[in-house]
Amino acid sequence: MAETVLTHSGQPTARLEGWRGIAADWASDQRAFKNVSWGKAMMWIFLLSDTFIFSCFLLSYMTARMSTTVPWPNPSEVFALNIGGNHIPLILIAIMTFVLISSSGTMAMAVNFGYRRDRVRTAILMLVTAAFGATFVGMQAFEWTKLIMEGVRPWGNPWGAPQFGASFFMITGFHGTHVTIGVIFLIAIARKVWRGDFDVERRGFFTSRKGYYEIVEIMGLYWHFVDLVWVFIFAFFYLW
């Protein structure tokens, strides 16, 4: 498949630098992005499309927040926890963010070990990433439960604009779905790595295509994207 970094003849492509190189690549035949495999190109373009989805969600939320005539609940208060008698604002969100960012670190390490064809370490690091992701979703479930117990509903809440609950559940729910899907795929790919599918080029059950270690990197692109989106949600929803 398109996973070769080298050309068919075994020689690296002669590359021009900078803009001239980009122009030369786009003017060439076969591939506009030289040395980018089909799978990686497809993930990048999907992420671009997904960016538009999250942007629309966030812009809609900002529109609602800016145009509402009733007060918006104070996120620092709403998302505060009492721990050991101390009232700490945004503490849960801070921990969640820390967990998710850490998972990006382990994911990056998994990608690195994947390219070294280190089966065991790659699989373990992917599973650690999945565990971080699952922890994140678990804490999100805790947060949802807490807010629901306090009376926050999609159609209203005790403190102000009803769009608060609506936007909160919708945006964090949609992001949480992304994380959950990511966790499922992390586990599935970790299993393939562990089993050595990519060493023996075993064919996929559905696609009958050979697998490559690059799939770990493509998975990583998705995972880092989901992290990045969380940074924006964190900034625009919790810190605003």
Next chain:
Amino acid sequence: MVDIPYEGIEGIPPAEVPDVELYHPRSWWTRYVFSQDAKVIAIQYSLTATAIGLVALVLSWLMRLQLGFPGTFSFIDANQYLQFITMHGMIMVIYLLTALFLGGFGNYLIPLMVGARDMVFPYVNMLSYWVYLLAVLVLASTFFVPGGPTGAGWTLYPPQAILSGTPGQDWGIILMMSSLILFIIGFTMGGLNYVVTVLQARTRGMTLMRLPLTVWGIFTATVMALLAFPALFVASVMLLLDRLLGTSFFMPSLVEMGQLSKHGGGSPLLFQHLFWFFGHPEVYIVALPAFGIVSDLISTHARKNIFGYRMMVWAIVAIGALSFIVWAHHMYVSGMFPQFGYFFATTTLIIAIPTAIKVYNWVLTLWRGDIHLRVPMLFALGFIITFVNGGLTGLFLGNVVVDVPLSDTMFVVAHFHMVMGVAPIMVVLGAIYHWYPKVTGRMLNDALGKFHFWVTFLGAYLIFFPMHYLGLLGVPRRYFELGDTSFIPSSAHSLNAFISVVALTVGFSQMVFLFNLAWSLFKGEASGGNPWRATTLEWQTPETPPGHGNWGKELPVVYRWAYDYSVPGAAEDFIPQNQPPRATQLVQGAAS
């Protein structure tokens, strides 16, 4: 295919990517039903889109019966009329035209035209079709649920879309939103395939500037769809939540059936912005593939290279980019901040420039060409005429001051049916006549085709041209019946009856086309591999219809652009893209 050695041909670099190993079907089910072959998926897409499109056609007949002869047909009431309008619009724009151009023509033509064996990820491509089918089934099911399909108009504006009193408030609107969400998911899976195939899976020698314009049109439209559908996705999710969970994203506080509704604080304008951020690019998602295909039809059947190929490509890209910053010209009367209108009017009118470039280039391609008035060419010419007509009325509606009185009249209906109804359908039909021989190996019947063209073309004009006049009179769109109003003369009612009669005639004449499709499949004249003597790669396949993997043992190598027609000094009046320079008999220096 000409016999060429695999390495070191004049200026053609070696293959960067090893040839793909395709999934090989082992049973009837994986060959014809759950097929991963883009050509089979294309046919599945086309048949499904046509089937649901016929439902929308029947709905338009029912609407015309009511408009032409109000009060005569007791089986159509006002609620049903609104439901017909909504479903007709939504099906035609999204489930027929978008699916047919991108899922149908895109799947069939992209791999063949760029010289690939298949789409890059055939399994995902297959999923795309099945999710699309599910979306169509969910949409069709709304005809059978309690309350019937939604009657909110195809734009589905809240608050009215989800309030009681609007037909289909129970189930129709929920299923409509679900169906749209499914459609977008399915389309994304296919669309990613189309884009990556064009960018990363072209054959040796196939540079972007050697692509046929068909591929450019479909490619640009797909990129736009991947960026525009997210807005519809978000709008659908939020409207669904407003309806199901009682959130208030779009719903202001208002009185519903005499009672204060449970909603409050939402912004109906937000929905309109999201909807049209999708909705306007959607117009070009339908139009750009049509532009591309029609360029190839004209060039092939006029035996002349397309005039200004580079300009055509950049015009497609420019239209695609501009169409993202014009959306609020659908909202001049929405109550948004009025001065926005001037920005959007300006950008809207700027689009006329690349569009006019394209029209001029089509006409200049025809100029002194060796025009063969075969059925695909007839439809291509019909497209130019209807498109120019619809484009000119677009200039009216793009201006704020002209749009305000014309908004929500039949003038708008006439405009968008001309520009994105009739014109793209002309291209769809022309393209089917053009590529049917490649898909089936048989020609469509020529006499039936010419009959079909003239009835469709003249009929479409007789239907939609008088509507402009009705709109100028002030006849509103979406009204169940006009009743007695002083400003609408009785001649308008006669005109409405006339339009209805023509519409039914044109509608039934499409049955001739369907018959032709079925009849020619078995009895049509054998076409051979390249009946139109065309240059593009899909006509150079070793087998017709192309086999699994498209190209036999070796992928084609491309040496030239897609428009080498009537090259001076060449032995034939066309030179296929994969014909090497030394195999072409040229008078020295006559062509380059």
